[in-house]
Amino acid sequence: MTEVFFYHLKERPLEAALPQLLEKCIERGWRCIVQASSPERVDALDQHLWTYAEASFLPHGTDRQPEPQRQPVLLTEGAGNPNGAQVRFLVEDATLDDASPYVRVIHMFDDSDPARIERARHGWRAARAAGHEVAYWQQDSQGRWTRK
Template sequence: MQVDFYHLTATPLDRALPQIAEKVVATGGRLLIVSASDDQRTALDRLLWTYTPESFLPHARAGGDADADQPILIAPDIAPANGARHVAIVDGQWRDEALGFDRAFHFFDDEAIREARLAWKALADRDGIERRYWKQDDSGKWEKAA
């Protein structure tokens, strides 16, 4: 199991998340996007339809009749009704339920850095978990820092 910590400094979530989502879907995977905030889930739903004119990321908000068919499902909690093996936690609040997936993407900004550090340390002693920390350089390019 792999956990990727993405510290959002130069690139906001609305640019970073679609890139990850595209890669997951392109490889035939499914993604569960998790946020406790209804406002954030609504914004992400709109974003995935419009983030670039030439792109399309098939998705839905959890709770519909076709949740199981969705390559990307936006949900308030970690319940992969779409059978996702990848989870993106986008509200900065780590959830240990993410450890049941093959890969977790934990996005956080400076406001949630304390919580992210606690999650990083808590995962250090767990067997079978590979942690990676991604930060941005001055131009916004992602660099693996740990």
């Protein structure tokens, strides 16, 4: 079964947390897809991942660029999996109909919108009902993740 994790952004924004989680996935040899809810958000994440840290390099691209299948981290707003990712990140309002093709699906949501929190709760119930292993992670005051 797929692990479906819910990461609750409380202390740091998505732009600070996402690169760290992607780096951990790459270290494990996993390919990733980051699914956003709009082309503008994909573009913003693409730019951010090139500049988030001077000392780091996170190889990535978007599904609008040539040869998306070669990207270890692929940014998209679509539901496909052209790079054969084992991990799918769903940010903001992105949704996924079937988690089963992945080793792990990670929902990332923040405190700023009660509707997003409610969607995360709904996603938790749906993943559990589908028989997936679910876990909830929350940021502490230093931005570290704690499993609750």
